[in-house]
Amino acid sequence: MNLYRPVSIGPLELPGNLFLAPVAGFSGRAFRMICVEEGADFSYTELVSAESLIRNPAGPVKTLLRRGGNERRYAVQLFGSDPLRVGEAAALLAPWCPDAVDINAGCPVPKVIKTGAGAALMRNPSVLGRMVEETVRASRERLGGAPVTVKMRSGWDSSSVNYAECARIAAAAGAAMISLHPRTRAQGYGGKSDWSHIADLVSRLCVPVTGSGDLYTPEDAGRMLRETGCAAVMFARGAVANPFVFSQTRSLLVSGAWRPAAPEDKIRCVFRQLDLLAQEAGERSACLMMRKQFCACTKGGPDEGGIPGGAALRNRLVHAGTIAEYRQVFHDAGMEI
Numbered sequence: 001m002n003l004y005r006p007v008s009i010g011p012l013e014l015p016g017n018l019f020l021a022p023v024a025g026f027s028g029r030a031f032r033m034i035c036v037e038e039g040a041d042f043s044y045t046e047l048v049s050a051e052s053l054i055r056n057p058a059g060p061v062k063t064l065l066r067r068g069g070n071e072r073r074y075a076v077q078l079f080g081s082d083p084l085r086v087g088e089a090a091a092l093l094a095p096w097c098p099d100a101v102d103i104n105a106g107c108p109v110p111k112v113i114k115t116g117a118g119a120a121l122m123r124n125p126s127v128l129g130r131m132v133e134e135t136v137r138a139s140r141e142r143l144g145g146a147p148v149t150v151k152m153r154s155g156w157d158s159s160s161v162n163y164a165e166c167a168r169i170a171a172a173a174g175a176a177m178i179s180l181h182p183r184t185r186a187q188g189y190g191g192k193s194d195w196s197h198i199a200d201l202v203s204r205l206c207v208p209v210t211g212s213g214d215l216y217t218p219e220d221a222g223r224m225l226r227e228t229g230c231a232a233v234m235f236a237r238g239a240v241a242n243p244f245v246f247s248q249t250r251s252l253l254v255s256g257a258w259r260p261a262a263p264e265d266k267i268r269c270v271f272r273q274l275d276l277l278a279q280e281a282g283e284r285s286a287c288l289m290m291r292k293q294f295c296a297c298t299k300g301g302p303d304e305g306g307i308p309g310g311a312a313l314r315n316r317l318v319h320a321g322t323i324a325e326y327r328q329v330f331h332d333a334g335m336e337i
């Protein structure tokens with residue numbers, strides 16, 4: 001069976017199954033546009049607070065919600081603890097016409113879970129179920145029936161692994177897809193994700209399951225699709241380090257081979273993102289926001305597409321304040337970008 005294939009999420013037809021995961025602090029509009037350019041079939045905004053959206057729909061959340069110019073299909077991810085409020089927030093997404101609304105049931109950040117949102121929803125599956133119902137209702141009334149999906153973890157901690165129950169309840173409440181990052185909240189982002197949970201969920205659900213966790217290379221994605229039977233894979237940290245991973249994976253799945261991107265190509269790609277961001281946020285802020293990406297793209301050994309002398313480069317990159325200064329750092333390192 002071809003591992004690169006279309007996916008249907010309720011009424012939404014996606015041409016392929018390589019997704020960009022929501023990654024707070026990274027998957028803003030500019031980065032999503034880069035990933036779509038590099039072959040992502042579907043992309044998610046980072047998590048957006050339902051309460052902030054309700055309080056001030058014209059406020060700072062607007063920046064998080066804007067669709068990228070080339071983003072033909074994207075999902076907005078909401079987080080919240082109150083089903084009615086999340087439903088209310090979903091209705092306010094109408095001006096952005098999202099193709100799907102995703103509910104965050106996996107965020108482990110204390111600020112989020114202490115309000116009962118994110119991974120805390122997994123301690124309260126019935127609230128998660130009602131949240132899906134309210135969001136489905138809002139979508140039917142205000143978003144043309146865009147599918148509602150849920151992204152969750154394996155459970156709260158190792159003694160309460162309950163993804164199967166949470167996913168069953170969410171699907172029964174109308175969720176059209178479940179994405180599973182098979183780490184517990186207690187694991188945060190450390191240790192290894194347990195892909196056997198993805199395979200198990202696939203065998204239990206009638207709706208598609210998307211797999212997340214430790215996807216860094218095209219081979220990782222191929223292995224996850226083969227071993228778990230999931231409908232789609234979601235790159236997160238792997239895409240931040242290498243946005244080319246989408247086209248590379250597609251190439252591996254379709255033709256059996258792929259080529260690593262040259263370090264210069266990766267850096268050019270980060271400059272493209274910087275330009276896109278500068279148009280929105282201004283050069284100063286964009287340069288500050290892009291520090292992480294410049295540092296990320298210089299990481300890894302040469303075999304992994306990293307850059308020799310990356311540590312010394314990063315020491316200078318963290319002081320760059322203008323596009324010209326970023327260019328100068330690479331120029332001084334003998335790289336023509």
Ligand SMILES: Cc1cc2nc3c(=O)[nH]c(=O)nc-3n(C[C@H](O)[C@H](O)[C@H](O)COP(=O)(O)O)c2cc1C
Pocket residue numbers: 021022023024025045046047077104106107151181189193212213214215216234235236237238
């Ligand atoms: C810095 C960071 C921010 C993240 N932000 C979100 C988010 O906003 N919403 C979400 O559902 N998951 C978020 N995640 C989880 C990722 O989408 C993904 O499920 C997780 O990183 C596992 O994939 P990976 O091991 O391939 O990175 C985030 C992860 C990281 C590392």
